Amino acid sequence: MLLAVVYAALYGFLYLFEQRRATAARLTITTAAMLLAVVMAVTVFAVSNLSFVSNGEATMSVFYIRTLVDFAGVLILSVQHEQLRENALHSELTAMDNVLRRQYEQYKQSKENIRLINRRYHELKMQIAAIRAERDQAKQDAALAEMESGIRKYEAENKTGNPVLDTLLTAKSLYCQQHGINMTCVADGKLLDSFSTGEICTIVGTALDNATESVSAEPDPEKRLIRVAIYAQNGFVMLRFENYCASPVELAADGLPKRSAHGGYDLKSVRAAAENHGGTLTLHWENEWFTLRVLLLQK
Numbered sequence: 556m557l558l559a560v561v562y563a564a565l566y567g568f569l570y571l572f573e574q575r576r577a578t579a580a581r582l583t584i585t586t587a588a589m590l591l592a593v594v595m596a597v598t599v600f601a602v603s604n605l606s607f608v609s610n611g612e613a614t615m616s617v618f619y620i621r622t623l624v625d626f627a628g629v630l631i632l633s634v635q636h637e638q639l640r641e642n643a644l645h646s647e648l649t650a651m652d653n654v655l656r657r658q659y660e661q662y663k664q665s666k667e668n669i670r671l672i673n674r675r676y677h678e679l680k681m682q683i684a685a686i687r688a689e690r691d692q693a694k695q696d697a698a699l700a701e702m703e704s705g706i707r708k709y710e711a712e713n714k715t716g717n718p719v720l721d722t723l724l725t726a727k728s729l730y731c732q733q734h735g736i737n738m739t740c741v742a743d744g745k746l747l748d749s750f751s752t753g754e755i756c757t758i759v760g761t762a763l764d765n766a767t768e769s770v771s772a773e774p775d776p777e778k779r780l781i782r783v784a785i786y787a788q789n790g791f792v793m794l795r796f797e798n799y800c801a802s803p804v805e806l807a808a809d810g811l812p813k814r815s816a817h818g819g820y821d822l823k824s825v826r827a828a829a830e831n832h833g834g835t836l837t838l839h840w841e842n843e844w845f846t847l848r849v850l851l852l853q854k
Contacts, residue, residue: 582643592635599628651824655757662756666722715785717744719755724783727763735776736767742785746792749854750832757828758794761821762847766798769845773799791834792851800845806838825849 603624683699715721724740731738747755763783770779782797804812811822825847826836834851 582639584639588635588639592632595631595635596628599624599631603628647823651827655753655824659753659756662719662723662726662752662760669722669725715742715744717747717755719752720744720747720759720785723756723759723763727767730767731781734767734771734779736770736779736781738781738783740783742783743787744785746785746787746853754828754831758825758849761825762794762796762849765821765847766796766845769800770798773801787853788850790853792853794849794851796847798845799843800840801843804838804840804845810836810838812838822847 603621680703683703687696687699715724720742721744724742728738728740730736750758763781766781770781773779778799778801780799782795784793784795786793807813811826822836822838829836829849829851832851832854834849837848837850839846839848
């Protein structure tokens with residue numbers, strides 16, 4: 556009875572202790588780590604029983620030695636487990652940080668590209684005006700009007716009320732035009748004024764990257780469709796990203812897609828950014844449409 560009580564109390568405590576330390580990081584146990592744990596466990600077991608073998612009888616000193624050595628073995632294995640856990644968390648945080656850095660670098664590069672494009676378009680306008688002032692023939696006017704129409708098409712920017720969001724959407728719109736993707740957007744950028752540049756780049760930039768990566772694989776250009784909406788809903792800010800996706804998207808146990816085109820560490824960073832603002836990330840596939848929703852507290 557004493558043995559049963561002690562073992563139940565010990566394993567019950569260890570179970571509750573491990574449950575309290577549960578983490579989303581997925582441990583990767585290598586063969587070397589497993590062999591090291593087995594060798595340590597066997598070594599501790601052998602050392603703890605040496606005194607019993609030498610004495611040939613169970614005395615209190617033998618119990619004391621076995622107890623201390625066994626506790627030391629448990630401590631060693633716990634330290635190894637904690638190290639594996641820390642390594643897994645470090646790898647996940649590093650991957651998420653890389654996503655954030657990539658999105659921010661894309662934002663800065665997009666901002667610079669748009670500035671250069673706008674300057675070039677302004678120069679073209681001045682050239683057109685000068686040509687029109689020198690020659691006023693009907694055919695030349697028609698050609699110049701066509702040139703101006705083409706310039707307006709690429710000059711158009713998304714005006715949402717948030718300069719960071721405007722830059723991201725404009726850059727993504729230009730990318731979609733170059734790759735035959737039809738992206739429509741209805742967004743109130745002022746709802747994101749309380750968010751930092753990095754958070755907007757992480758949430759919006761990552762969601763659009765996943766959507767464009769998915770639809771780019773669609774062979775039919777007519778089905779390369781992306782819809783974006785950012786609006787207020789019952790005291791919350793809703794960010795909704797939809798894209799056509801013919802194949803069903805299977806979700807893993809953590810609620811994120813298994814397909815690389817829609818998941819991985821990228822969406823983990825989006826979820827982390829949403830949770831920092833008391834929000835949630837939900838994913839859904841139905842009727843050949845993949846939907847990503849980010850619900851945030853409105854400030």
